[in-house]
Amino acid sequence: MNLARVDLVTLALFVAVARHGSISAGARQSHLAVAAASKRISDLEAAVGTPLLYRQATGVELTEAGRTCFSHAVGILEDVERMAGVLSDYASGTRGQVRIWANTSAITQFLADDLAAFLQQHPTIRVEIEEQNSNDIVSALMENRADIGIFADRTPSSMLTTLPYREDELVVVAPSGHPLTAFDAVDFVDTLAYDFVGLSRNTSLAARLLEESSRIERPFPLRIQVRSFDAMCRMVRAGLAVGILPRIAAEPHAQAMQLRIIPLRDAWARRMLQVGVRDANALTVSSRMLVTHLCGPHSPFA
Template identity: 35%
Template sequence: MKIDLVDLRLFVHVAECSNLTHGAGRAFLSVSAASARIKAMERETGQQLFLRGNRGISLTSAGEVFLRQARLVLRQMDFLADEMLNAEVGHIRLYANTTAVTEFLPEILALFLSDRPGVTVDLQERLTNDIIRSVVDGSADMGIISGEVGNDGLEAIRFSTDRLMLAVPNNHPLSSHDRVQFRQTLDFEHIGLHEGSTLLDFLRHQFRRNGYNRTLRIQVRSFEAMCRIIEAGVGIGIVPESAARRHVQTMDIKLLELEDDWALRDRSVLVRSRKSLPRSALTLIEMLIKTGAGGGRP
């Protein structure tokens, strides 16, 4: 097929924008040139790749396949440039859960990027299922999740553990305990994170399993805000140990271990294939492993 890299980049831009005009603009092409290139791609593949409508365009099933493969080809070209230039350059797309984005990745990425001026990172907070799907289809190079890893054909690299703990006010009825089971907490109001956070999604599953059907008392944007609301006596909440240990030093709260098996989860980096990653991505994975093994915040 006579399809070049300009065509592939255009296709990806248009597919991600669901709009020919916006996609053409991202590719620095006129709308007429972009339209001609897309029609040429459809002739070359013998497939209709887009459905055109009054509200924009959407991918056909063949277009979904083409998008997945186009992303992989473009990423491999970036990786090739990285290797041939003999320097750590390029762009890493990293999707991660709430705890990773807010608790330990900022410090690790700051250290990682300070020595690599040629590398850029696109870090996005996503739900676990979105992270897995994005790594599978090539829209993300790496994903960081906590908990069990499904059989999705991905390579999972464990680098640390994620322990969830219960934070309560120091004068709370549960504060006399050091350890509790999750079901013991269900008689009390719970504080949660914002909609779209991975931890909230995970805990809602545990709430449903245990018959807790009340609305969360309040939802906040950060673990610090959660702990301050708990300190004020509004409710109790489940937070990662890394955040809990930091905030208990400055707030009037107590931390209790959860006896449930699900409270201790593995943290893993997901990739399609470790061998195919560029040097910069491999270095970042090694930093995560080293930090986790050394008892750091991850």
């Protein structure tokens, strides 16, 4: 028995013939010539090695083997139809999986709300999120370990397609009574007289502060390194140092811990977070939909 060459057209024809009790009627439903339909049925019988139909002047009836073949053929065709429906969902973007890597600033300020709104509209799309440093995000995109990345501007990313996502503002966070709290706004250079708590040196935020202190030829007085904005604010509350972090991320911590937020006057304190992809044309429909949701009119798919 060799069923490897039996195709779906033949199975659908056989089901139609069995239901109508006529090869000619089954041929019409399958949009085949009667001779071509008869040949397909004969080839199917040859493949299974036994007659499937009793051929009579008034039509055809299923043999016992034909009834078994009919049951399996119906099941196969229903499975194919279900498969087509599921794959159609992937093709239309209503189902799928998207891997997104984002830096801490994006996740703590904007991404959670944006993803919640997106998933409410597209509940069958699975989004996997990983929090990483901006440089690592670019590497993951280049190595196809992530579909979409969100990272800070100034991160080397010339091999990627980048789109503007959100703008954030860096501010100083200080404990109540600190000398910097006497000012409504300060220049970065004025903060360098005090000890700092910051994130690890390979984050985009730490790199920016080091770059700016080097540019004005002043040492950056980093006393403590931690892994999160929450830990930074706890160190500030303890009076060990001041910190610089994005305003939206700082505000809830400042309110809960009675810290002061002081704006920076420096132009570079306004940063652009950007969405990056390796190859926009190679993205799945689900990824394209998410890029459009995040970037709005800036998206090439809008």
